[in-house]
Amino acid sequence: MFIKDDALGRVMDITMLGPRGVGKTSLLVSLYDQFQDVVGTSQLEMSVTDPATRATLQGYREDLRRFAKGIGRDSGVAATQLVRSHLFGLGTRGRPKPQMTLRFTDIPGEILNAAVADTERVMLDRALAQSSVIFLAIDSPALMERSGRYNEETNKPVHVSEFVRDALKVSGNRLVVFVPLKCEKYVAAPNGVRELSAAVRDAYQPLLQTITKAAVPCGAVLTTVQTVGSMRFSRFEPDPDHVGQFREIFRPTRIGASYAPKDNDQPVRWMLRFAVNAYKKRDKTFGEKFIDWWNDTDLTLNAAMRQFSADCKREDGFEILVNHPYLELP
Template identity: 35%
Template sequence: MTEIKITMLGPSSVGKTSLLTAMYEQFKDVASGTRLQLTPVGDSGILLQDRLSELKNLPDTFTSIKAEGGISNSNKVSVFKFDLGKRGKNNSLLTLQFLDYPGGYHKDKQEYLTQQLTECVAVLVAIDATALMEEGGRWHDSVNRPQQITELFENTYINLDSPRLVILAPVKCEKYLQDSESLRKLHKAIRESYKNLLNHLRSEELLTKVAVVVTPVQTVGSVFFSRIDVIEESPQFVFRKPNAAAKYNPKGSEQPLRYLLSFLLKRYDEQRAWGFFKLILALLNRDTEFKDAIRQFTFACVRDSSSEVVQGQLLLTVD
């Protein structure tokens, strides 16, 4: 079995588990025309089912959990695994392992974190869009910790021996995807607020090795930012449903997976044995039906007008 590691970065309350839940739940619909099947492994399925139940039963008005403790306030690494295989077959061909690290690792376990990020094919950075966009981005630094995330990349993306994929995924962004002008402002805010990170990734040594994508994800789809209540100098972000009948309706949650698989498929098309991509070459050479199903699934990347490839288009383009 071939296992691919993906690091997830972002504050503890930004919605990383909700993103994975929506990705898994929406995959059933968007991949229905292919032979692909995505199955959570072990405790991952239980955690995702619990979160799905919460998302489907959100009250009409609710407050997001306050972000604190840096990238994550947990004291252990959270691991979510998905098996990707062919529908109707009792065998997993590819395992996707999503890793969510505690914020304390940034200071206390730098060597371990550096090693893990180096081993990961892709990094998924979840961004709280409300903290970024509201009140002129007043709460962006304290909630999203962009400088902390930038430092992680500066310490790990050095002398890369194979290509990498970085996905910036704004979540809680329903309000900013209602028209083209709002979407333009969201993308502009990301480019400006993550300028230091993007400058590092487009440096001469990394420009041809790192693909960077911005792809907004509506993890609920039926809730919209309402207001910010400041309690003891900390923001509480309040969200509301447009009406009592609004149901759980995620949008765009499959896009990070489309880009990830497109990135892997491009490595296969190049037929270059880059580091851990040797396993991908062997797998797809062995199973052409699986390769063709992945290719069919990834074609929809270009049809999503809310996404933007910031750099590395050639690392993602699949013929």
């Protein structure tokens, strides 16, 4: 569950997985952009621990805010071209350094194709093998519109599921977070949330069965996220840059609408609920146990993470798909 690193301390790996253009990077940027709102009301403190992450996500944040105002790209943040790891420190307020590091690995969708270089595939395999949590990004319009006509070519559920299944073969508790993105249109419609949830279950049923039957218990949750909030899917139209392909067009929800993400804290809350239970049950040396007892490290961190994870939503687009002991309130 945790990897010990000389420089970073105790590391929890999270992989952002999904085909090109479904919104993985937008999700990560949205989480980064809203960190103060997400953790600011608790005793937790989350911080960017490396300058590269701060600079990269700052640029993507500006792209996402422009898109939220109807400026720039039709789909928000440009697709990631390289494997990138983003480091965030997590701990309790007032401590000189974080108690753990969250390492998000953003996997370019192109790497999921068979034609990529072997070195890139090695990086993907290593990230999946080490990750305790996999965020599986799902393009909601492709799943929902025209009876899912574009779902296979956009979300590639069968192909993506193969990578997750390979990761589950490596021993260790894991959580798969299914994250439907670009879902503003559907969560606002009557019965839209129920229909979106049913579509995810149907499209990823074989993967859910694999998670349920995994040798080491694994869990799965569904969390709908509105990474922008102010833009809704409008239609598909021919892509002028790719003959025979279509692109998604979005329109503002109202005149003067601005960046208004919603529920982007939920994947983090579920991830930390899983993490704090794993952290409490981790193997510790005698020295670690003594230090934790002397400084009340576990007590303060566990209390803060428990408080934060208590607000995990359980209805209207948020549900446990496959239960796991670590999903219980710590």
